[in-house]
Amino acid sequence: MNRKQLIKEYIEFFKSKNHKEIPNAPLIPENDPTVLFTTAGMHPIVPYLLGQSHAQGKRLVNVQKCIRTRDIGEVGDPHHHTFFEMLGNWSLGDYWKQEAIEYSVEFLTKILKIKKSQILVTCFKGDKNAKKDTESAQIWGDHAIKKIKFLGKKDNWWGPAGKTGPCGPDTEMFVNGFEIWNNVFMEYNKDSKGNYKQAKQKNIDTGMGVERTIAILNNLKDNYLTDIFKPIINEIENLSKKKYTQHKKEMRIIADHVKASVFMIANKITPSNLEQGYVLRRLIRRAVRYKRKLNIKESLTKIAEPIFHIYDDYPELKNKKNILEELKKEEEKFSRTIEKGLNKFKKFTSNKKILSGKQTFLLYQSYGFPLEMTKELAKENKIKINEKYYEKELQKHQKLSRTATAGKFKSGLADDSQATTKLHTAAHLLLTALRKVLKDENIVQRGSNITAERLRLDFSFPRKLTQQEIKKVEDTVNKQIEKCCEITRKIMSPEEAKKKGALGSFDEKYGNKISVYCIGNFSKEICAGPHVRNTSELKRFKIQKQTSSSAGVRRIKAVLE
Secondary structure, eight states: OOHHHHHHHHHHHHHTTTOEEOOOOOSSOSSOTTSSSOOSTTGGGHHHHTTOOOTTOSEEEEEEEEEOGGGGGGBTBSSOOSEEEEEEEEEESSOOHHHHHHHHHHIIIIISOOOGGGEEEEEEOOOSSSOOOHHHHHHHHHTTOOEEEEEOHHHHEEOOSSSSEEEEEEEEEEETTEEEEEEEEEEEEEOTTSOEEEEEEEEEEEEEEHHHHHHHHTTOSOGGGSTTTHHHHHHHHHHHTOOGGGSHHHHHHHHHHHHHHHHHHHTTOOOOSSHHHHHHHHHHHHHHHHHHHTTOOSOHHHHHHHHHHHTTTOGGGGOHHHHHHHHHHHHHHHHHHHHHHHHHHHHHHTTOSEEOHHHHHHHHHHHOOOHHHHHHHHHHTTOEEOHHHHHHHHHHHTOOOHHHHHTOOOOGGGGOOHHHHHHHHHHHHHHHHHHHHTTOTTOOEEEEEEOSSOEEEEEEOSSOOOHHHHHHHHHHHHHHHHTTOBEEEEEEOHHHHHHTTOBSOOSSOOOSOEEEEEETTTEEEEOOOOOOSBGGGGOOEEEEEEEEEETTEEEEEEEEO
């Protein structure tokens, strides 16, 4: 079975169980602004896991493209990836453990033709906060699954994503020793005092990694030998004139990083020293370094070519020319300085066992070496780094996101506070105000990030706004706040939303029902929420600063006072 067959079988199976297919969301979460990337299929449906009704109903299914940066350091082994696809099905307060496990058994044994004797499952063994999940074990046993293990919270518990919120036990499925699927039962809610209480809405959240499942189904112990990676590996072998069997780590890193970079660029991320752009830059530059180790002279764009064939079902990859141009531009930028930087590193560490923070920062500032790359070089050469000075200089000169550097991002389930909800509504007002004040209906959102303290909105516009324009945008938003506009949510078809002039992307398959939030007669936008009920809750809107995000994209940071 190949990638496309697995995805088709999974989606069709759950459709036959009355699930509605939801779209494959962008890699930058639209409704989960506390993370840099979509790291799981659950991110696009966070508001619905918290109780909001979904336009498509209570049973959902999809395949979701994801980026996980915490695994960058692990890439190089047979199973870790930066970019991957996740199959998932959800019950939003509808069916529970009985049906979820029944569906799992049926799909694994009847659709994927896996023998029950090959399946091992794990269940939560219980602790002082939550009972032992004997219910799941009983259901598995009723379906003739005999290999059942009980494990603790480390292995069989999900969440909460932050200090509080939905959480619960999970049951994991293994085939011949490899995890193939995970069913999470969100039946508890952890409060601020650390108490675990029964959740008002109990959800099922599942995840099946496409890459790993394809490897299992084809009796492969290496994901990079599946149809998802083999064409890329073959190209690397051809260009390097070396064998994969002798250079697995290097070739896996290059294949993974180039693939992730292609998808990030396709999702309108450009290399920079901030947030998503920093992660993209780091991936491209790491791929360049390993490409050099294999003595490949050709551009990364040659290695990228097979990706467009493997994933020809993704509409965003049709913009192949621009994607490859952006990839090549960043590679060339780094290639101009990498040799000098490597020589400088050798000079700094000659007969020494430590690299100073000042030297580490110089490698970053003058030669474009991300800290992670310098750390990797240091580790290979058994050199220690003084990171304290480096971090101090980096914060002072670049204000680089520590979050992006660490690659650890909390989920939006951790921050569904009233403060972020207010700022989410303010972001809608800001986007419409920009379109009205600047008299440009081509202005669209290019990204957003919202914390409890401030909102940040990226939007398409070719020039810097004047002070008068900034003031007018502020006044326009505040006028709507003063009007005490009611915020309403309407469920309609994408065609109807487009006809009514709702803002949002219509180039992806939404299904037949979507949510449109209306702020009085002022703003109308496709969104999953959450929002306040009336603009009067926002008090006063203030723009703090505007900057350039990338070519043709402006960035505004604003607060509510």
